[in-house]
Amino acid sequence: MAKPLVGIVMGSDSDLKIMRDAANILAEFGIESEVIISSAHRVPEKTAQYARTAEERGLEVIIAGAGMAAHLPGVIAAHTPLPVIGVPIKSGALEGVDALYAIVQMPPGIPVATVAVNGAKNAGILAAQIIAAKYPEIREKIKEYKAKMEREVEAKAAKLAELGIEGYLNNGS
The missing domain is CATH 1.20.5 (Single alpha-helices involved in coiled-coils or other helix-helix interfaces)
Structure with missing residues (x-):
């Protein structure tokens, strides 16, 4: 089995139906991914450790999906030099707009590329395009x-x- 190049992280299993779109499109391009659940709030040390060790484990891009408070993509970006793509998940009273704002409005020095609400497929395509700079x-x-x-x-x-x-x-x- 080839080594995963993309990590797909979500804070809850309720996000899996959306985030599988990223895994599916990556598989279509022949890119291995690993998919995990790790909450920035409920297991913050696990999340930080995942991000800190991603590069040494061979990952090249991380896709992180989060709804409502949407801290997961930013927390991961704070702990890794790898590109992070945030997927705002439609949830709560604001239907994902709060997550979109939280992910796109990162402070200087901690960028997170952001796709549309529930845009996991585009996140997978963007991850593939980033990786494609290295792999013809x-x-x-x-x-x-x-x-x-x-x-x-x-x-x-x-x-x-x-x-x-x-x-x-x-x-x-």
Whole structure:
């Protein structure tokens, strides 16, 4: 088994349904990941230790998902030189906007790249793009992925042009 290059961390198992999107897209690119639950508030020392040892364990990027107070990505970023990508999780009264603000508004010196609320798939793609700077074979897979997306959009555009709005919508698309 290849060594994981990306760590995927979440504070609660309730985040797993969202965060699996990051693991799935990384797997599509052939990138191994490790997935753990580690709360910045409930197990702060475990979380700090995970971040402090990530580089020596061979990780190159960490994706951290958090809802509400959303301290997990910032705490991890404070303890590692690796790039950290934060995924705000939709939860609570503010539906993830509080998490988005908490993650994106990091103090100078502790950057956390931030994706959209529940944007774990984009976090996985961004992690792959970061890693692709070092691994040309991953860069090629990303190029293929983007070319596939382009083909899919062009096929939909052609179908719309052929069927018109109502025909397209009534055709199960």
